[in-house]
Amino acid sequence: MMDNTHDIVIIGAGLTGLTTAFALRNKNRNVTILESDNKIGGQIQSHHVNGFVFESGPNTGVVKYPEVMDLFHSLNDSCKLEIAQASAKRRLIWKGSKFHELPSGLLSAITTPLFTTYDKLRILTEPFRAKGNNPDESVAELTKRRLGSSYLDYAVDPFLAGVYAANPTMLPTKYALPKLYDLEQDYGSFILGAIKKARQPKTDRDKTATKEVFSTHGGLSSLTSAMADKIGSDNILLNAKSISITPSADGFNINYTVNGEQQNIKCNKVVTTCGAYALSTLLPFVDSDIMQTITNLKYAPVIQVGVGIADTKGVCHSAFGGLVPSKEKRDVLGILFPSDCFAERAPKRGAAYAFFIGGMRHPEMIKLSDEEIKRHVIDDLHSMMKYPAKTQPDEIEIYRHDKAIPQYESSTGARLKSIDLLQQKYPGLVIAGNLRDGIGMGDRIKQAYDIAASM
Ligand SMILES: Cc1cc2nc3c(=O)[nH]c(=O)nc-3n(C[C@H](O)[C@H](O)[C@H](O)COP(=O)(O)OP(=O)(O)OC[C@H]3O[C@@H](n4cnc5c(N)ncnc54)[C@H](O)[C@@H]3O)c2cc1C
Known part of the structure; x- marks a missing residue:
C-alpha cells in the first residue's frame, strides 16, 4: 500500500488530461495523471495497417484558438503539425445521386443546386x-x-x-x-x-487562430505520445481502476486499484476529464440529485470505419470529405478523405477513407455485426464514391464507440450550473473534459490551457 501526497492529480489521459498536464508541467507544476485504460490518448488512437493510417477517433482538429498553436510551439519538433492541403477546403454534400461542392464563393453560391x-x-x-x-x-x-x-x-x-x-x-x-x-x-x-x-483589429496572437484544419504526421496519436513523453511516464499511472475521490481538510484523498491492489494518494487539486457517465463513481460524495443533472448527458453512438484502397485506378475526389443530409435517408452520416488532405495516409496510388455510421440519426446501427457494416460500406463505396463494382477495399477496420459524442441538449444549462456549484463548494476540484466547453480538439486544447492558467 502506497501513501503519498501530490500537488495536482488529473483523471484521464485523453487530449484534455494530457494537454492540461503538459501545460502545467511547462509551469513547473507537479502533476500526476491517473488513467483507467492500459494506454494513453483516450478517443485519439491512430492505427497503422499495411501502409494505411486510420484514426478510430478524431481525424482532424481546427486551429480555432491561439492555444492550438501554443501547444505545437511548446512541443517543438517532437510531433510534426500537418496543416491540411488546399483540397481540404472543398467540402461535399450529398444530394440526389451524387456529391455537390458546398459553395465557397459568390458564383458557386448562386449556381449551387443544394x-x-x-x-x-x-x-x-x-x-x-x-x-x-x-x-x-x-x-x-x-x-x-x-x-x-x-x-x-x-x-x-x-x-x-x-x-x-x-x-x-x-x-x-x-x-x-x-x-x-x-x-x-x-x-x-x-x-x-x-x-x-x-x-475587428486582431493582435498577432489572435491571428494565429485560423480556420485551418490540422492533424499530425503519422496520425494524431503522435500528438498525444509527444505530450506523454514530455510529461514523463513516471507521472502517468495507467490501469488505475475504481478511482474514488473524497474531499479532505487539506485537499482530496484518492483511492484506486492497480492489478487488484488498493492504492491511496492525497492531492491538493484534482481535475476530472472523463465522460459524465464516469463521474458518479469518481465523485461519490456528490448529492445524487446534483450528480443526476451531470450524468444525464446523452452521447451519440458512432461507428467509424477505416477503408483502404491500395490502387484507386484514378478515382479521385480531392476534397476534405462528404456529408450526408438526413433528408437523403442514407445510412452513412459522412465520409472523410484523409489521404486527400494529409501525406502518407495510404500507399502511393491508394486512398484512405473514414466512413461514419450511426449517430443520433441511426443509434440502432451500433449493434450491427461486422459483416453488416462491411456490406453497407462496400455498397457506399460503389454508389456514393463511384468506385467501379469490381473494386473491393484492401483494408476495412471497424471502430465502435457506444459513447462517442456528448449532445449539448437543453439539459446543458442545469449541468453547467451543477458543475459550477460543485467547483465552488469544493475548491481545487475541476470537472472538465468534453462534457462542457466544446467537443472539438481545439476546444479541448483551449479548455486545458485555461485550467492550467487558473492553477
Ligand atoms: C469517432 C469520433 C470522431 C471524432 N471526430 C472528431 C474530429 O474529427 N475532430 C474533432 O475535433 N473532434 C472529434 N471528436 C471528438 C474528440 O475526439 C474528443 O472531444 C476528444 O478527443 C476528447 O478528449 P478528452 O480527453 O476530453 O476525452 P477522452 O479522449 O474520452 O479521454 C478521457 C480519458 O479518461 C479515461 N477515463 C474514463 N473514465 C475514467 C475513470 N473512471 N478513471 C480514470 N480514467 C478514466 C478514458 O480512458 C480516457 O483515456 C471525435 C470523437 C469520436 C469518438
Missing part, C-alpha cells in the same frame, strides 16, 4: 430579419428562421451530423454552436456579424 432559388434570394434579406429571443431555440429552428429550410437541410443538418453526429432539432444553438448564437445576439445578423467580426 439550396432553393427562393432561399438564395431570401438570404439577401437576412440582415433585416428580427433577432431571436428564445435562448433555447434549436439550431434547426434558428437556421430555418434566418436562412430557410434548404440551408437547414443541405448545410446545417449535415454539418451537425459531421461534428456532433446529432439531430439539429435537439441542440439549442446557445450550447451547440455558441459562436453562431453570439453572432445573432451581438450583431442581429449572421452576415453583418461575420463582416464586422472580420474587420
